[in-house]
Amino acid sequence: MSNPQAQDVIRCQYCEDKSAVFHCVPCGDELCPECKVFHLKSKVPSGHNIIRLSERFHPTNQVKICEVHLSKAYEACCEDCLVPVCITCIQEEHNKHAIGKLQELYEKQKAGTAEKLSKMKTLWKSEFTQRLLDFKEEENQMKTSHKIVRKNMKKQAEDFIGHISAIMNKCFHDSEEDERKQSEAISLQKMEAERFGKNIDLLIEKLESLIESNHPVDLILYRKKNPDIFNELKLPEKFDIVMPSFTAGHFNKSLNEQQFGKYTANHDSHDSHLKLCDDSLQNKQPTSSASKTLSIKTILGFSVKIGEAKTKKENLLYATCLDDRSAYISGEGPGILLIDRSGTELDNVSTDSKPWGLGVMQDGSLIYTDGSDKAIYSFSLSKEKTKLITTEHGPRGLCCIRSGDILVCMGLFNAARVVKYSKSGKKIQEFQTDQNGERLFIHPRFICENVNDDFCISDLNFMNNNVVVLNKSGNLRFRYDGNVVFKTLKEEFQPSGVATDSLGHILIADNANKAVHLISQDGNFLSYILTEDDGISRPWGISVDTSDNLWLVEEENTCVKVYQYLL
Known part of the structure; x- marks a missing residue:
């Protein structure tokens, strides 16, 4: 054996x-x-x-x-x-x-990393623990202060109510006193009128008896003694009663606020982390979005596993919305699918190789990058495929901006750049270095335009990962490296898909940490819209549709999910 x-x-x-x-x-x-x-x-x-x-x-x-x-x-x-x-x-x-x-190189970086790690464990960890204790103490002080403020407000209100009640009681007393005097005057007039009525009745009775008397001497003698009896008949004088009235005083809100007292909130620099939209966006927002506010993690549409659909796709990587009902998606291997919210396949665009980026032109035409032949293709609504641009370096993410031009990420290391082309394919401008001549990117992957005309680029290079934001002239505004204050990422920040909404928020898919970051147009962290606890796994491509719904593709699960986060 x-x-x-x-x-x-x-x-x-x-x-x-x-x-x-x-x-x-x-x-x-x-x-x-x-x-x-x-x-x-x-x-x-x-x-x-x-x-x-x-x-x-x-x-x-x-x-x-x-x-x-x-x-x-x-x-x-x-x-x-x-x-x-x-x-x-x-x-x-x-x-x-x-x-x-x-x-x-590994040994050198290992030694440097170990030294920094040691400092993190000692210095930062202790300071972080102390900061948490400070937060707790500040929270207790804040709550106590608010209780005292509200108690003082209540006492001030009670004082105001007491003062107003005193004025009201005096008015009540004056009205009651006037009512008493007027009632007495009316009673006297009434008594005089009743006495006059009795005298009239007696006179009528006397005269009637004299007229009916059989002897004429009685009437003649009575008239002789009372010659002016009819001329003296006169009703008692009547005094008119003036009815009371009340004229309300003028209530001046501003004046009364000053009299009552004014509440002042103490805001610090961290308010920017709670602010959902900068004031500068007010003139940029479409009117249809003016009333929208942030409401995190509300599942709106569907979760469809494309690997089980009619046309299978594995390892989904890219997504771009056509409207608020459908989006183009692609993954490993050739081909691009157009699907709706139910996961129904609406169209299947044939490509020669794997697309490296998707975008939609203003007329609804699909554009995509082909890294194998360093080209950008367009696919019109009439299903006509055209090689639109031939590039010098391998193109990746791209987008069509409001001017109609096309922004394309391409190159690696010293060749890394963002290039702007006209819709006809003519090169207009390149962005490669900042104002100081420093390299802007190492490996730009995804790009989108914000409502303030900024360009947002995810630079995923596995060395210094960040999201780079340029103004429309190509000048560096800021970098976002995912290091949120007092929040710890489980893995190194790995920005992949990047998108913006009608309020100017920047949404970033963090592949390694299985999360979607939400930051302001100035780079301030606002919230994690989605995390691993919400059931997402390794998000890669994201896109925001015309109704501000987030479309997300998952690399591992081969799923497309739609979320509503603005209400």
């Missing part, structure tokens, strides 16, 4: 007779001790790195594939640019630079 362990023996790739004991990391060869000597005599740009065969699966000994040249492995480092490079990188971009060993 054969030994089952014999199948596990790895043979030397040179002599094929002896068991392999060593492994060369750059070459990937397994070697016996004798062949190791001959192998070391062969020359490679990065040199050989011989390790024990048992150590070949250690993370530090794994071969890393070049991000730019996917068929090549990182073999060395550029000492000028401080980046890992493959053979093709050296030939194309770094042929005049000093090339060194990866391990040496």
Whole structure:
């Protein structure tokens, strides 16, 4: 019976007779001790790195594939640019630079990182803990202060109410006193009128008896004695009663606020982190969005797994909205899908290779970059495909701005730039360095335009990842590196897709941390719209539609999700 362990023996790739004991990391060869000597005599740009065969699966000994040249492995480092490079990188971009060993650069950066890490654990950790305690104390003081303020307000209001009540009671007393006097006057007039009425009744009765008397002497004698009896008849004088009235005083709100007292809120510089929209945006906002406010994480539409749709797509990477009902998406491999919110496939655009960026022109035409032939293609609504632009460097993300021009991210390291083209394909302008001549980007990937005419570019280079924001003239406004005050990212910030909405917010997909950052147009962090706790996994491409809904594609789950975050 054969030994089952014999199948596990790895043979030397040179002599094929002896068991392999060593492994060369750059070459990937397994070697016996004798062949190791001959192998070391062969020359490679990065040199050989011989390790024990048992150590070949250690993370530090794994071969890393070049991000730019996917068929090549990182073999060395550029000492000028401080980046890992493959053979093709050296030939194309770094042929005049000093090339060194990866391990040496790693050891230098490892020592520096360890030193900074030690400071973080001691200095920053202790200060962060103390800051949390300060927050708690300030919160308690703030709550106590507000209670005292509200108590004083209530006492002031009670004083005002007491003063107003005193004025009201005096008015009530004056009215009641006038009512009493007027009632007495009316009673006297009434008594005089009743007495006059009784006298009239007696006189009428007397005269009627005299008229009806059988003897005429009685009437004659009575009239003789009372000659003016009819002339003296007169009703008692009547006094008119003036009815009361009330004229309300003028209530001046401003004056009364000064009399009552004014509440003053104490704001500090951190208010900018709570502000949803800068005042400067008011003249930029469309009227349809003027009443919108931020409401985080409200799922609006759908979550569709495109890998299960009619036309399968794997590892979704890019998305751009056509309107508020549909969006173009693409991933690994050729082809672009147009889908609606239900995940229904509306169109399937054929491409020769994998698209590296998607955009929509003002007339609704699709534009996309093709890195394989360094070109930008357009696909019209009449389904006519045209090579619109041929570029000097590999194009990636692109967008069509309000002027009708096209912005394109392209190049790597010293060749990294953003180029503006007219809609006919004529180069207009390039953005490569800032006002001081410093390089703006290392590897620009995604780009979009904001409502204030800024350009927002995600620079994902795995060395100094950030989002670069330029004004319309190409001058640097700020960089956002994801380091939010008092918030800790689990992984290094990895900005991929970037988008803006009608209120000027900048939305950034953070692939490594499985989150979507929301910042103001001036670079102030506002909130995480979505995190891993909300069920998203490795977001890559994002786009905001005409109704300010966020469309997000997930690289791992091959899903498209739509969220409403503005109400």
